[in-house]
Amino acid sequence: MEAPLIERSSGELHLVGDDGDYFPVKGTKAWWGVFCVESAKLWRIGGPIAIQIVCQYGNNSVTTMFVGHLGDVELSAFSIALSVVCTFSFGFMLGMGSALETLCGQAYGAGQVHMLGIYMQRSILILLATCVLVSPLYIYATPILKFLGQQDDIANAAGIYTLMILPQLCSLAIAFPTQKFLQAQSKVSVLAWIAVFALTSEILVCWLFINVFGWGTTGAAIAFDLTSWGSAIAQFVYVVGWCKDGWKGFSWVAFREIWAFVRLSFASAIMLCLEIWYMMSIIILTGHLDNAVTAVGSLSICMNVDGWETMVFIGVNAAISVRVSNELGMGHPRAARYSVYVTLFQSLLIGILCMIIVLATRNHFSIIFTDSEDMRRAVAHLSGLLGITMLLNSVAIGAGWQALVAYINLACYYVFGLPFGYLLGYVANLGVVGLWGGMIAGVALQTFLLLLVLYKTNWNKEVEQTTERMRKWGGQDIATEKSNIVTVCGLWFTVLLRCLSINFGIPSEKFILLLMALDFNDFCSSAEKKDGKPFASSPRGGFGDLIDSIRLLDLGYVGYSFRWNNKWGGLANIQIQLDQALGYSSWTEFLEAVGLELRFEPLISSGGPSKSPEFGCWNDR
Secondary structure, eight states, X not given: OOOTTTSOOGGGGGGBOTTSSBOOOOSHHHHHHHHHHHHHHHHHHHHHHXXXXXXXXXXXXXXHHHHHTTOHHHHHHHHHIIIIIIHHHHHHHHHHHHHHHHHHHHHHHTTOTTXXXXXXXXXXXXXXXXXXXXXXXXXXXXXXXXXXXXXHHHHHHHHHHHHHTHHHHHHHHHHHHHHHHHHHTTOOHHHHHHHHHHHHHHHHHHIIIIIISOOHHHHHHHHHHHHHHHHHHHHHHHHHHHOTTTOOOOOGGGGTTHHHHHHHHHHHHHHHHHHHHHHHHHHHHHTTSSSHHHHHHHHHHHHHHHHHHHHHHHHHHHHHHHHHHHHHHTTOHHHHHHHHHHHHHHHHHHHHHHHHHHHHTTTTGGGGTOOOHHHHHHHHHHHHHHHHHHHHOOOOOOSSOHHHHHHHHIIIIIIIIHHHHHXXXXXXXXXXXXXXXXXXXXXXXXXXXXXXXXXXXXXXXHHHHHHHHHHHHHTOOOTTSTTHHHHHHHHHHHHHHHHHHTTSSOXXXXXXXXXXXXXXXXXXXXXXXXXXXXXSSSTTTSTHHHHHHHHHHXXXXXXXXXXXXXXXXXXXXXXXXXXXXXXXXXXXXXXHHTTEEEEEEEOOOTTOOSSOOEEEEEEEO
């Protein structure tokens, strides 16, 4: 099992306490040590994710570049299609899938890797239903755009293009969940390679369909659909074929607790959509200005460039979400807080660098998008605002605060930024500069409030809420499925691993035993009642032995293996699953590796299986 986020490297051991969390940082040397460690972890995940997302966004940009050289109307129509209709659906789809990031990250940090596949399947089901709900926006794009006040020639061309890229919408239902599934386990390199290949393919196919075959915007749409579905299929094949720890096959369990999952997903969707749709609103307002073709085209070019930086930040967002979720899942509040601080500082450095690059090339970077001199001058005029926007782009915290951040975005963007931009653009007659100025004001207010939220966050409380959040939103009450044995052992393994591997000791034995007893009690009581019959033919030969083991737990004994006769037969799944997860051939080897010694005592029970379970009592060396 790949768990790079949970293991502590030798270089950070002097920064970490017995509980696995960082010591309180005091002094410049300690801060520098934490900064280096967290930076390495951040970019180990965030680098490949950023490459992947930038390449995915590059598919849009590449298509925009090819279409932009067909003419100004084509560029504006294509920009409207992407910025209004596609952005509307993309934001909602991404948001409905982003809750998976929090749940998978926390489940992986807590050692419940088997739940990742269940979560991913639930997310796919939800996103497929979401595709059906938003598809009318694609089908009726032309009348919708005309209703919003766009010029007829732009609306007609945009509507045709939008209808042709409807298949790309459906590919997102597969692409987003598989991405989150892999990101939670830090298996991000494959995502980067797939995205790089897709971007290369997009360039070649666009050149072939547009420049060679002369298919125009139709060729651009076909190329967009093909590369999107190619990426989605490649990701899903990798999950099924190479992620055996998290993917246990299709399961009916994915259909349970869907509504609870939808509620968290909807909160995530609101958070992301409010930010993404904010840009859409600016484009719509720009379409009402004089010389709308140039205004929309120049603004779309600037937003396209800004999008490249934003995609890097989305990659960083995904990385910090995984980092924070994993650390909260392991009960490390200080590590979660420090990782966020390091991320915000590095995001600021990236913003400054991007602003400098844009200002230095303000008269030249638009050449790759258009041949029109008027369009280039308009872009150069907006480049100052583009640089400020890049500086203000900030990192949203991925610790499961979707509802709170949604409220912040609602206030900053729609209550303050958008009305202010309207006043500057139309009342003060500043045009597109005024509209974007209002947007910048909203982003600045959002940045301040998010920093305030970060400062006020009680990270210890976040740790306490993590387990409750996973139980509430994850729908883990699945005691009647065959995979429940894996779920039970996952909970048991989490308790043991957290208490054993952190400091190689046994803190709070009674607490451990109580959790184990509660988990097994709940499991046995529900499992034996299925269909009104016990799982074994003998009342003492099936789960009765497991109940006996609970009684031994009450006496202070801890079982390291369980054998009983059940309808699945043979060695219990508990032993097999734990051995695979830990990478040791036996529990004995594992306990010896972490510095514990064993004393074995047999379980004496009448009417049990032919070979009784063995139990060991652990002691510190």
